[in-house]
Amino acid sequence: MKTRDPELKSELDAALHARSELGSEYEPALVESFLEKVEQQLDSTLDRRVRRHLAEQRVSVARGARPPQPLGNFGERYGFGIISLILAIPLSAIGAAAADTGGLVVAWLGIIAVNAVHAARNWPWFSHRTGRADSDWED
Incomplete structure (x- = not known):
């Protein structure tokens, strides 16, 4: 052995x-x-x-290094994206019906902005700018 x-x-x-x-x-x-x-x-x-x-x-x-932050669980990260894409269909239709191509562009810029802000919540520079305090109690 x-x-x-x-x-x-x-x-x-x-x-x-x-x-x-x-x-x-x-x-x-x-x-x-x-x-x-x-x-x-x-x-x-x-x-x-x-x-x-x-x-x-x-x-x-x-030494001043931040511990690695979790990016959230699978449901939160991907569920938000899936729901925003599902809601994009009626928003695109409303935007295109109301203002043709301009309304469609505005609707999609809004969808992209909402998803970008949601994704940026986990970026270290974003969490410091918003005044969130580092805590041992956060996930």
């Missing part, structure tokens, strides 16, 4: 040796004991990684 953790390998070897000495009736207890040790090892590894990641984020924030 090739492993990066010699302690875990020795635990497995001990469990296999104990199984050969004690017999198969103790096998469930030996397997459960070994799996608990594997779980503890995984928990400690995961805990170390999370702590390291949090420390890296804190250092990055202390």
Whole structure:
């Protein structure tokens, strides 16, 4: 068995040796004991990684870099675009009927502007200009 953790390998070897000495009736207890040790090892590894990641984020924030901002969930980002395209059909018809090509152009410029503002909400320079405060509570 090739492993990066010699302690875990020795635990497995001990469990296999104990199984050969004690017999198969103790096998469930030996397997459960070994799996608990594997779980503890995984928990400690995961805990170390999370702590390291949090420390890296804190250092990055202390140096003045903003943490990466999520761009919103799938439904919010694409749903808004889909709804605006659905609403574009009647708006285009109304604009074209009211003022021919000029009305159609105005309707589509409005649709593009609304979508651009919605997309720009997640840009770092836009959020600072609008006076939004950075907060740990924001998504």
